[in-house]
Amino acid sequence: MKLLGSKKIYETMEEIINPEHTMLVMWDVQNGLVNNVFNKNEFLSSAKRLLEAARASGMKVLYTKITPLPKEYMSPAMISSYMMRFHVDDPEKLPVFMAPGSSEAEIYDELRPKENDYVLNKHTASIFIGTIFDNMLKAAKIETIIFAGIATEIGVESSARDAGNLGYYTIVASDACSSSSRDGHEAALKSLSSVVMVSTVDDIIKNLKY
Template identity: 30%
Template sequence: MRHIVLAPSTTALLVIDLQEGILQRALAPHSSETVVTNAAALAKAVASFGGLTVRVKMDFSKLPGQPTDAQSRMPDPLPLRFTEFSSAVCSLSGPVVTKRQWGAFHDTELDILLNRGGITAVIIAGIATNFGVESTAREAWQHGYSVIIAEDGCSSLSREMHEFAVHRIFPVIARVRSTGEIIHSINEAQR
């Protein structure tokens, strides 16, 4: 088991985009149920040692519309509950940050919230690994935070997309661990 030293008062969990419309998509390599279960387990562990959980959600009403080669299409109008957190995520305590881009730091209050709370390390879980999670991890690293990615607390639209981020991008800007390894480190920090 690869141990990480975590300080309770300076660690936050960022739960990225676990909204009904996103969770209904076909995901790989981890199912939406696995991602939500692992995110909830991390939130429980973080809360047990006095850490902060921040739930991040996407505001789909103001998506950027720049031209790209592969346009992302959203249903119009959005189905009922598409933008709502899953019930498991709704039950988590902690602030909610609404983002309008892939990354949770861009044009949001997240950095101020973390700085005022004395946070220096962030654990990140959510969907999609190579979009919202990766963008947030890059921004967190650029803002000087220590970044830990919960590999099995993330998933994407394909195994290849997930694995490229996990094996090629994240090791350069973060430490990648399983939910079990992170929870073990949290439990060790409480001894």
């Protein structure tokens, strides 16, 4: 670690992911997404190992859940995007994506939250937009965020870029993220590696203090 005035500049992975100032974010690990990733078994194995290690170290763990807005509170651009995603030509035909209470909206059982984990409902592809997440991090004195979950090229990438721009040490757990698109997943990891840290679960665990 180096000091610049009162600023602490972490140099090693061990310093960066010290559980005292690190949070693991499990992004949208809901049934409707987990069941459609291109590498479900591999993803689940890595995500479970990361969760177990984070909890064993005392690290804070937060889950996000896609929580749809009623159409009257959605922007026209958002409605248009959903129409393209669901291949409909009339907004009235749009299904409710991840409807609260539906099976697809529930967090995948093998990755379910534990008692001390926090579940954050959100409406956009960035954890920082429309939530009090930044305030929560500051209150808990969090300096580092590790991102895992689905989809790599959508919410994980958007949130990781925002985290870096807001001044947090940011790590994307490459094999604990996934997508329905292998190409999208791999392209996002390549792009992210130029602006944040992209590390395997093994490398994160190896450097985690217990």
